[in-house]
Amino acid sequence: MAKTRVHDLAKEYGISSKEMLEHLRDMKIPAKSASSTLEDAYVSIVRKKLKPILEAHAAEIEAQKRAEEEAKAEEARIAAEKAEAERIAAAEATKAALEGKSVTVDAKIGEEGQLFGSVTPAQIAEAIQAQLGLEVDRKRVGRGNNIKTSGKHAVEVNLYREITATVNVLVGVTEEEPAEAEVEAAAETETEEAAEESAE
Secondary structure, three states: OOOOOHHHHHHHOOOOHHHHHHHOOOOOOOOOOOOOOOHHHHHHHHHHHHHHHHHHHHHHHHHHHHHHHHHHHHHHHHHHHHHHHHHHHHHHHHHHOOOOOOEOOOOOOHHEEEEEEOOOOHHHHOOOHHHHHHOOOOOHEEEHOOOOOOEEEEEEEEOOOOEEEEEEEEOOOOOOOOHHHHHHHHHHHHHHHHHHHHHH
């Protein structure tokens, strides 16, 4: 009759030879080492008695594996929440530093305040970094629209998700000096109001 070595039987059950030898000792089955051979009768006894033990062991390993996976998933969730909170905090800090501030962008101005070319989001982002020391993504400046006239322009900068800040972009003017087109428009308004008062 064929005989089975201890290490082969251990391999069959996915345990070490040392563990199998311990089981054999508990069952009073003679075996000295991993290379010891077992009669078929002993092998049958081993398989019968070890089946529930090994099934319980397998279930324990599976439960432990699930617990480890759940722990890793929880760690990943906590890390993601922390990273999100940090991004939001950074965006809020940038908003506080940027909101309502003004930057100046040089441009060649033609008649009636029209620019030769335009002021791009990239230029505005560069001006914000150079003049305010804040780095913003040019793709999130002014919704990608260019400025084509001189004057003071309120430009929205998207910092993160729904967090935005508005920066004043001065093209061809200073904070105190309104653009020529704005002056003319104000003068026309005053003239119209005076005419209306005279008519009354």
